[in-house]
Amino acid sequence: xxxxxxxxxxxxxxxxxxxxxxxxxxxxxxxxxxxxxxxxxxxxxxxxxxxxxxxxxxxxxxxxxxxxxxxxxxxxxxxxxxxxxxxxxxxxxxxxxxxxxxxxxxxxxxxxxxxxxxxxxxxxxxxxxxxxxxxxxxxxxxxxxxxxxxxxxxxxxxxxxxxxxxxxxxxxxxxxxxxxxxxxxxxxxxxxxxxxxxxxxxxxxxxxxxxxxxxxxxxxxxxxxxxxxxxxxxxxxxxxxxxxxxxxxxxxxxxxxxxxxxxxxxxxxxxxxxxxxxxxxxxxxxxxxxxxxxxxxxxxxxxxxxxxxxxxxxxxxxxxxxxxxxxxxxxxxxxxxxxxxxxxxxxxxxxxxxxxxxxxxxxxxxxxxxxxxxxxxxxxxxxxxxxxxxxxxxxxxxxxxxxxxxxxxxxxxxxxxxxxxxxxxxxxxxxxxxxxxxxxxxxxxxxxxxxxxxxxxxxxxxxxxxxxxxxxxxxxxxxxxxxxxxxxxxxxxxxxxxxxxxxxxxxxxx
Numbered sequence: 001x002x003x004x005x006x007x008x009x010x011x012x013x014x015x016x017x018x019x020x021x022x023x024x025x026x027x028x029x030x031x032x033x034x035x036x037x038x039x040x041x042x043x044x045x046x047x048x049x050x051x052x053x054x055x056x057x058x059x060x061x062x063x064x065x066x067x068x069x070x071x072x073x074x075x076x077x078x079x080x081x082x083x084x085x086x087x088x089x090x091x092x093x094x095x096x097x098x099x100x101x102x103x104x105x106x107x108x109x110x111x112x113x114x115x116x117x118x119x120x121x122x123x124x125x126x127x128x129x130x131x132x133x134x135x136x137x138x139x140x141x142x143x144x145x146x147x148x149x150x151x152x153x154x155x156x157x158x159x160x161x162x163x164x165x166x167x168x169x170x171x172x173x174x175x176x177x178x179x180x181x182x183x184x185x186x187x188x189x190x191x192x193x194x195x196x197x198x199x200x201x202x203x204x205x206x207x208x209x210x211x212x213x214x215x216x217x218x219x220x221x222x223x224x225x226x227x228x229x230x231x232x233x234x235x236x237x238x239x240x241x242x243x244x245x246x247x248x249x250x251x252x253x254x255x256x257x258x259x260x261x262x263x264x265x266x267x268x269x270x271x272x273x274x275x276x277x278x279x280x281x282x283x284x285x286x287x288x289x290x291x292x293x294x295x296x297x298x299x300x301x302x303x304x305x306x307x308x309x310x311x312x313x314x315x316x317x318x319x320x321x322x323x324x325x326x327x328x329x330x331x332x333x334x335x336x337x338x339x340x341x342x343x344x345x346x347x348x349x350x351x352x353x354x355x356x357x358x359x360x361x362x363x364x365x366x367x368x369x370x371x372x373x374x375x376x377x378x379x380x381x382x383x384x385x386x387x388x389x390x391x392x393x394x395x396x397x398x399x400x401x402x403x404x405x406x407x408x409x410x411x412x413x414x415x416x417x418x419x420x421x422x423x424x425x426x427x428x429x430x431x432x433x434x435x436x437x438x439x440x441x442x443x444x445x446x447x448x449x450x451x452x453x454x455x456x457x458x459x460x461x462x463x464x465x466x467x468x469x470x471x472x473x474x475x476x477x478x479x480x481x482x483x484x485x486x487x488x489x490x491x492x493x494x495x496x497x498x499x500x501x502x503x504x505x506x507x508x509x510x
Contacts, residue, residue: 067250068192072200074245075185076207078143081238082150082178084211086123089116091219095228100163111163117422118171119178124418126179131411135274139184139191143246146180151239153177158232181242183414184249186394187407191252195341197398198348202337202391209330209387213323274408276401282346282463283400285455287413293356293452294420295427296445300363300382301325302425307438312372324376325383332387340392346399346463348392349456355385356453364446367439400463420448 093112101108134142153173160166185204193200222231277283305318336355340348362382369375394410401409428441435441 062194063192063252064194064196066192067248068189068200070248071188071192071250072204074248075189075204077245078181078185078207078242079204080207080211081242082123082182083208084215085235085238086116086120086178087208087212088215088219089119091216091223092116092228092231095223095231096163096166099228108163115163115166115171118167119175121418121422122172122175123179123182124414124421126176127183127411127414127418128408129411130180130183131408132273133180134184134187134407134411138249138251139188140246140249140251143181143184143188143249144243146177146182146184147239147243147246148177150174150177150181151236151243154232154239155236158229158236177239181246183407183411184246186410188249188251189394190398190403190406197395198336198340198392199334199338201394202333202335202340202387205337205387205391206330206333209326209333213326213330274405277405277409277412280400281466282459283409285459285462286349286396286400287409287416289452289455289459290352290413291416291420291452292455293360293449294417295424296363296448297356297359297424298421299424299428299441299445300366303428303432303438303441304366304379306432307366307442308372308375310438311370316372321375321379324379325386328380328383329387329390332384333391334387335384336388337391340395346396346460348396348399349459351392352389352396353453353456355388356449356456358382358385359389360446360449360453362446363442363449366442400459424448 093116096112096115097105097108100112130142130146137145150173153169153175156169157166157174160169186201189197189200189204219231222234226234304321308316308318308321336351340351343351359382362378365378366375369378393413394406397406397409397413424445428438428445431441431444432438
């Protein structure tokens with residue numbers, strides 16, 4: 001017992017130290033203990049217990065490393081294998097034409113192109129459904145099951161002898177499996193990282209750039225040596241490794257308590273369709289602003305090669321432009337992913353705004369470039385800021401809706417993105433056929449990214465106003481809240497002053 005203190009105060013301090021040493025939480029004590037504790041707090045004016053009662057639960061602390069680095073590498077493999085195969089469909093496209101007909105058959109080219117378009121569209125279209133499965137089954141089961149489905153679809157595609165079955169095996173089964181494997185890789189990172197989430201997402205999304213650059217060379221060599229069907233069977237190895245990678249997705253976030261009655265197998269509707277994310281005006285603006293920007297975002301990536309061929313001739317080094325976009329996109333994901341860690345809260349949106357503005361302006365610059373070197377500079381900038389847009393998508397979702405609701409927030413966003421990704425490039429192709437040139441298509445393609453970026457500028461203002469309103473409502477409900485928040489500081493100052501007085505008089509503080 002400290003000398004000079006009252007017996008009551010000494011007992012309460014000793015009890016507080018005992019509780020801290022044993023680590024017993026208030027929720028684990030009996031009702032009688034809580035009542036006695038509250039009476040003591042009223043007598044002594046102890047405000048620390050009130051703060052812990054208001055908190056209600058212990059805040060989750062992210063490891064910021066450890067097993068999270070293994071999870072990061074697994075998610076990187078997921079992004080690389082899924083989008084590496086999808087982006088390399090142009091190599092498989094030529095082999096499919098030779099396998100089922102002729103490269104000069106325009107009708108066959110149109111039908112074969114739809115296999116790749118259907119596959120890419122299904123990855124994003126299935127995302128809302130994937131988010132529901134992720135919330136119910138967890139990231140690990142969803143990712144492993146998706147990789148298994150993708151493996152079956154790709155393996156079945158290697159045995160088809162006509163183009164028709166590929167719409168189902170490759171365009172639907174394989175793509176749906178990729179979708180179920182891809183989205184959990186974005187969600188699980190938030191279980192292990194918070195301060196480094198931007199950097200980790202940049203590294204993970206850079207995996208798709210690395211695979212996109214290297215996989216076409218490997219596929220060209222395999223197609224020449226072993227043929228189309230065996231090449232698809234070799235690609236199945238990537239999906240099998242993806243299954244093993246999904247096993248590393250060990251969840252850490254505490255599970256929210258459910259109101260589901262005991263014995264009920266069907267989860268509640270609030271878990272199947274999470275309406276909480278749509279209550280956030282900031283998320284609603286983000287979820288509709290990004291798809292609005294994407295109507296013109298992917299037009300240069302689809303039609304740039306044909307435009308170069310028409311302007312500079314068939315012998316122009318079109319592949320150099322794709323290489324420039326791929327390399328700088330990977331660099332941009334690392335740079336802006338790391339930069340996002342230093343931007344507080346929803347202000348990360350301004351990075352996406354900048355990326356949309358630059359990509360929109362660069363799209364309008366493509367028809368102006370009459371020198372091939374100018375096109376290389378445009379592609380370098382487009383790739384750099386493409387990496388910015390992609391790498392900070394998940395960190396922004398965590399800031400807008402929180403870790404508990406981020407799965408469906410990302411899922412519905414990717415689902416909404418599937419529409420402009422599918423519609424935008426065909427509209428640009430229609431304008432080319434009508435007007436005889438890609439110039440007008442590229443000029444118009446620059447407008448949606450700029451408009452979408454301007455719309456996203458509203459998010460920080462909306463979120464700031466919401467936080468101010470919530471603070472005012474909290475103060476109006478509890479006028480003494482400010483005093484309670486200030487009281488611990490006053491008590492600490494009084495204790496320091498008391499200790500200083502004791503040291504001046506020579507009284508022991510032990």
